[in-house]
Structure formats: structure tokens, C-alpha cells
Amino acid sequence: MDILLKPWPWYVSGPLIATVLLVLTYFGKNFGMSSNLKTFCTIAGAGKYSDFFRFDWKAQRWNLTIVIGAILGGFISTAFLNDGSPVQLSPKTISDLAALNFSEAGETLLPKEIYSWESVLTLKGISILVVGGFLVGFGTRYAGGCTSGHAISGLSNLQLPSLIAVIGFFIGGLVMTHFILPLLF
Amino acid sequence: MKFLKFLFVGIFFGIVLVKSEAVSWYRIYEMFKFQSFHMYGIIGSAVVIGVVGIFLIKKFELKSIEGKPIAVPPKEKGFVSYILGGTIFGLGWALAGACPGPMYILLGAGVFTISIVILAAMLGTFVYGLLKNRLPH
Numbered sequence: 001m002d003i004l005l006k007p008w009p010w011y012v013s014g015p016l017i018a019t020v021l022l023v024l025t026y027f028g029k030n031f032g033m034s035s036n037l038k039t040f041c042t043i044a045g046a047g048k049y050s051d052f053f054r055f056d057w058k059a060q061r062w063n064l065t066i067v068i069g070a071i072l073g074g075f076i077s078t079a080f081l082n083d084g085s086p087v088q089l090s091p092k093t094i095s096d097l098a099a100l101n102f103s104e105a106g107e108t109l110l111p112k113e114i115y116s117w118e119s120v121l122t123l124k125g126i127s128i129l130v131v132g133g134f135l136v137g138f139g140t141r142y143a144g145g146c147t148s149g150h151a152i153s154g155l156s157n158l159q160l161p162s163l164i165a166v167i168g169f170f171i172g173g174l175v176m177t178h179f180i181l182p183l184l185f
Numbered sequence: 186m187k188f189l190k191f192l193f194v195g196i197f198f199g200i201v202l203v204k205s206e207a208v209s210w211y212r213i214y215e216m217f218k219f220q221s222f223h224m225y226g227i228i229g230s231a232v233v234i235g236v237v238g239i240f241l242i243k244k245f246e247l248k249s250i251e252g253k254p255i256a257v258p259p260k261e262k263g264f265v266s267y268i269l270g271g272t273i274f275g276l277g278w279a280l281a282g283a284c285p286g287p288m289y290i291l292l293g294a295g296v297f298t299i300s301i302v303i304l305a306a307m308l309g310t311f312v313y314g315l316l317k318n319r320l321p322h
Contacts, residue, residue, distance in 0.1 A: 004204075010223050013205030014230030020198050021231070022238040025257065027190065028249035034285035037310040044307075052314035065188045067289050069195015074293025076196065077203035087206050088223070093215040109209045110282065110296055120298045128280060133288075133302035135277025137309025140285055142320065143270025144260065147284045150271075151228055154260055156235025161260040161267050168271015169278060170217075176279035177217035 005083040021152055029062060032149035034140040036060070036067050100185040113185065128184070135172075143168060190250075199290045208290050210282025217279050266322040277309075 008016075024031045038053065039060045046053035087106035097105040102113050112119065119125040140146040143165045145154060151169070154162025202208045205227055216224035241247075242255055249255050278284050281302050283291060288306065291299040313320075 007206055008201070008204040010205070010226030011230055013201055013207065014227040015234050016197075016201045017205075017227065017231040018234035018238060020194060020201070021235050022242075023194060025239065025242060025255060026247070026250055027194075028251055028253060028255065029191075030258065033289075034310075037285060037306050038314070040307050041311045041314065046311050046314060049311075050314040050317070052317050053311075062188060062191045065191040066195035066198065069192040069197075070199040070202075070286060070289040071195075071293035072192075073196040073199015073201075074203055074208070074290035075199075075295070076293075077200040078294040081200065081204060087209050087211050089211055089215055090220045093211065093218060093220045096218065096220075097211070097214070106209075106211050109203075109206070109211075109294065110291070111210055114210065114282070115296055115298045117298060120301065126301065129298065129301040130305045132277045132281025132283075133305025134309035134312075135273050136281060136284060136288075136302070137277075137306030137311075138313045139270050139272070139274030139277055139309070140306075141270070141310045141313040143267050143274055146274065146286070147228075147278075148286055150260075152231055152235060155232045156239050157257050157259070158236065159260045161263055164264060164267040165271040165274075168268045168273075169275040171268075172272040172275020172277070173213070173217045173279040174275075175272075176276045177214060180276075181214075181279070 002083075004081055007085050007088055017152060018156070021148075021156060027062075030149070031153045032063075032145055033066075033070075034137075034146040034149060036063055037137050038141060039064060100182060102185065124184075139172070198286065199293060202287055202290050203294060208283070208287040208294070213279060213282045263322060266320070269321070 021031045039057050042053045042055065042057045089106040094105045102111050114128060120129060145165065150162040150165040206212050207227055212224055215221045239257055247255055283302055288299055288303050
């Protein structure tokens, strides 16, 4: 039981994520989480404004069910499969973050400097979450998929467009991490 | 209940992503700093097994659970939308530290401020839908 409660190593987690991909493929579906954002827009009435959102969202109910499951999974793992271990970060990451004024790096899943209500209820704090979320939502649809759709499903199917998208993920991620985050914190 | 199996897949996915720490902002930061093999190991091993699995599914023309042939559709050809969209996504991923799966998982993990990221991501998707025909693809 102990081994379930500790953080799982990559060589356990990676194959389990591949299992999600292969099981969904066996269920006749394509693994891709970002499609749900489009479905939410359609449910909220976005079809009035763009053809892009005019589709039968009920065909996506299986994927919305995965969202509900993912929320439950987040709850179950945090509430019951948790021994309070910190995130197993490299010491260099912790010291780099300390230099950016992130204290207690890894003590919780997310930094309080970004995700605590105290931080969010400042102009800078809310801007970070809104801009970050917006870029994720816009970029993923422009690229036609996210980490699950391109990095996992697309690369597993040896798709060149997915490789190009993943290279894009890294260009953006490297620019943000190395050049923009140090300006923000 | 034909949706029940998807509920279990979602629960499993959520648990794996929390226990692997892939939902952690810190792990994304560390990955883009190349300071740990962890995230590369997760994505790399998932892709290696995925490649073999998808190859075998195609080679043996396996049937889905509903008895239909399994189609693994190719992505549309292109370059500009993938590289530009990917870069925009990457900027947001490294800033918010969450991509479109983890944002729901984190909500379940009790990080309620993530709902702002989810709403902003919906807004980003909506704006893409409005601008789609004017963007280079």
C-alpha cells in the first residue's frame, strides 16, 4: 500500500498513460483532452458566433465523462492516495525557484505564489492565470491538440504534424520559462 | 451504462497524473529547465509503448469493443498552425503550469483557483473559433 501512496516514478506513470491511450483506442475513441474546451464553448452557445462551434456536442459526451472522471481522480488521489510527500524536484530547480522568490517549492503541487487566493486576488496574480489559460486554450485549438492529442496520441501514431506541434510546445515553454518568468517574478 | 467505462478511464487518468506529479506546475518548470529526466521519462515511455501498441492494433487490424474496425486517423497536413499554435500553447503551459487534462484534475485536487485557468482557456478557444478563418494555417 505504501508504494501507492508515495509519488510514482516515471517508468510506472508513463506506461500507465500509454494504457489510457490504448484503452481509449480500443473503445474506438481518440485521446484528446482539449476538445472538451471546444465542447464547453458549444454548450455555452458559441455556435451563435462561429461555425467552428456548430457541431453535435452530444457525440462528445464520452469525453465529457472523462473530464468528470479526471476531477474525481484528482480528488481520490489527493484525499486517499497521498502520504504528504513533497514533489520530488531536483535541488537545482528548488534553488532556481528560490532565486525567483518562490519559497517552499515542491511542498505542495502548485506554488502559492501563483495559485493561492492571496496571489490570485492581485492584478498580477489574476493576469497570470487568465493569460496562461487563454494562451493554452487558444494555442491548443490553433495547433489542433494538446499534450494528450499531439504529444501522446499523435506521436504514438508517428504523425509529423504532432511532432511539429510538440516542437512548438517547447519553443513556447522554453521562452516562457527562461525569458518571461524571470521578468514576472 | 455505456459511459461508465469512460468514467473509470478518467478516474484512472486523474490518479496517474497526480501520482506522477505531472499536474504540478513545478514539474513543468523543471522540465523546461532540463533539470530532471522525470517528465521526459513519463512522456517518452508513454510514447514508446504507444507507438508499439498502435502499430500492433493496425497490424492485426484489431476490432474495437463495439466490434468495429479501429481507425487511428492521421492528423491533417500542415506546418504554420502546428508551429504557431504549439508555441502559443507552450507559452501558456509554462506560465499556468497546466494543460487541458491537468486543469480538471487539479480542480478535483482542491485547487479551486484553477477554475480561472479553465474559464480563460474556454475564452481562448472561443476567440480562436472567431478568428479561425483569418489566421494562417
